[in-house]
Amino acid sequence: xxxxxxxLQADECRGMDDIRAQIDRIDRAVVGLxxxxxxxxxxxxxxxxxxxxxxxxxxxxxxxxxxxxxAVEEGLNADVIEKLYADLVGHFIxxxxxxxxxxxxxx
Numbered sequence: 001x002x003x004x005x006x007x008l009q010a011d012e013c014r015g016m017d018d019i020r021a022q023i024d025r026i027d028r029a030v031v032g033l034x035x036x037x038x039x040x041x042x043x044x045x046x047x048x049x050x051x052x053x054x055x056x057x058x059x060x061x062x063x064x065x066x067x068x069x070x071a072v073e074e075g076l077n078a079d080v081i082e083k084l085y086a087d088l089v090g091h092f093i094x095x096x097x098x099x100x101x102x103x104x105x106x107x
Contacts, residue, residue, distance in 0.1 A: 004029050034088070041092045045099040054100045055093060063089065 004025065013019045048054045064082050071081035 038092060038095070041096050042099050045096050045103060048096075048100055048104075051097065051100070054097050060089065060093070 007025060008018055008022050010019075010022075013022065045054065064085055067085045068078040068082050071078040
């Protein structure tokens with residue numbers, strides 16, 4: 001995963017090339033973190049006891065609520081961040097369910 005040390009601050013950028021380079025570095029780190037998150041999701045399948053525990057609707061709702069709070073703290077649109085996480089985590093839950101079924105449901 002790419003480190004974010006030595007990023008220029010936004011007000012230190014001298015032009016669009018600097019800005020684009022910094023955004024690319026941040027996005028690369030974000031994608032790396034999403035990959036790391038995904039590996040944890042797949043590992044979690046080992047500890048789940050049922051399909052309901054994989055889907056965990058209460059946990060999903062609580063997670064979205066917390067991400068909304070974090071969005072507000074960062075000055076971001078909470079609806080956009082909620083949608084982003086709902087889509088991302090919804091996909092990860094589907095992947096985790098496939099993993100869980102492969103490990104727990106006999107053929």
